[in-house]
Amino acid sequence: MKKALIVLIVFGFLLSCKETVVEKPKNLIDDDVMVEILYDLALLDAVRNNTVYASKLKTTTNKLIYEKYKIDSVQFAKSHQYYASNIAKYRRMYNKVNAKLAEKDSLLTYKILKK
Numbered sequence: 001m002k003k004a005l006i007v008l009i010v011f012g013f014l015l016s017c018k019e020t021v022v023e024k025p026k027n028l029i030d031d032d033v034m035v036e037i038l039y040d041l042a043l044l045d046a047v048r049n050n051t052v053y054a055s056k057l058k059t060t061t062n063k064l065i066y067e068k069y070k071i072d073s074v075q076f077a078k079s080h081q082y083y084a085s086n087i088a089k090y091r092r093m094y095n096k097v098n099a100k101l102a103e104k105d106s107l108l109t110y111k112i113l114k115k
Contacts, residue, residue: 022085029079031089033069035096037076040065042101 029037044061066072083090 025078038097039100
C-alpha cells in the first residue's frame with residue numbers, strides 16, 4: 001500500500017519538474033473525488049499485495065474504481081497528471097489520503113485488539 005503511494009508521489013515529483021504547464025482537462029475530476037479515488041487505489045493495491053486475496057481477484061481492480069466513480073482511464077490519467085503538476089496541491093491531496101489510511105489502520109487495530 002505504501003509502495004503505491006511512494007510511486008505516485010515520485011511520479012508527481014517528476015512531473016512537477018517539467019517546465020511546461022499541464023493544461024486543466026475539460027473533464028477534470030474534482031479534488032475531493034480524486035482523494036477518494038487515490039484512497040481506494042491504495043486499498044486495492046494492498047489487496048493485490050496480499051496473496052490470500054490476490055488470487056481471488058479475477059478482474060482488473062482499477063476497472064472497479066472507474067466503474068464506482070463513473071470515470072474512464074483517460075479521464076483519470078489526465079486528472080492525475082494535472083494534479084501532479086501542482087506539487088503543493090498534490091501533496092495536500094496525499095496528506096488527506098494518508099490521513100484516511102491511518103484512520104482505517106487505527107480502526108482495524110482497535111477492532112483486532114478488542115476481540
